Amino acid sequence: MANDKKFEEVTVKTEPIFQGRVISLQVDHVKLPNGETATREIVRHPGAVAVLALLDDKLLVVEQYRKxxxxxxVEIPAGKLEPGEEPAEAAKRELEEETGYRCESIRHLCSFYTSPGFADEILHLYVAEKLTKGTVQLDEDEFIDCEAITLEQALDLIKQQRISDAKTILAVYAWQLYRLTGAFSPHE
Incomplete structure (x- = not known):
């Protein structure tokens, strides 16, 4: 695993295709390690945060329509990073905007790429601790319900595929690990 250049694809040309509010799309023409060329469709994203927030041993989740x-x-609170925004601050902001709760402390659990085969979006997962009531502040095009659910309910929602996104499934399993071991990850 020492040679990270072994499979490198060198970009020869980039064609911008679309620039939106949240993402952009480009087609890169690349030179492959064997000298051949290929094209890669790439989605560029500013990054996002998600928050594992527990209130009285219940997980705060939001339900929203996903077009x-x-x-x-049903998902944990999450949202995209604003330009120049620190992920920890974005996590606190999203938690309060979507659930109406503030946290006294927040700590980074892990960061991961959501779909590295075609997108550069990185998602930073945080654990929010010592929650207090704040104010819900939804975006004008955001329609969500917030609820606190038990671990058993969360696992059942995964079975029903009402929880089916990677960030929320990861958070539920981290919470389950925490209940079994006292740590949200094996690295704590």
């Missing part, structure tokens, strides 16, 4: 899936989903 790409054409159905409502």
């Amino acid at each position: 790409p899936l054409e159905k409502s989903q």
Whole structure:
């Protein structure tokens, strides 16, 4: 694993295709390690945060309609980073905006790429601790319900595929690990 250049694809040309409010799309023409060329469709994203927030041993979740899936989903609070925003501050902001709760402390659990085969979005997962009531501040195009659910309910929602996104499934399993061991990850 020492040679990180072994599989490198060198970009020869980039064609911008679309620039939106949240993402941009480009097609890169690349030179492959064997000298051949190929194209790669790439989604650029500013990054996002998600928050594992527990209130009296219940997980704060939001339910909202997800147009790409054409159905409502139950997820942990999350949102995209604003330009220049620190992920920890974004996590605190998203927690309060979507759930109406503030946290006294927040700590980074892990960061991961959501779909590295075609997108550069990185998601930073945080654990929020010592929650107090704040104020819900939804965006004008955001329609969500907030609820606190038990671990058993969360696991059942995963079985029903009402929780089916990676960040929320990861958070539920980290919470389950925490209940079994006292740590949210094996690295704590």
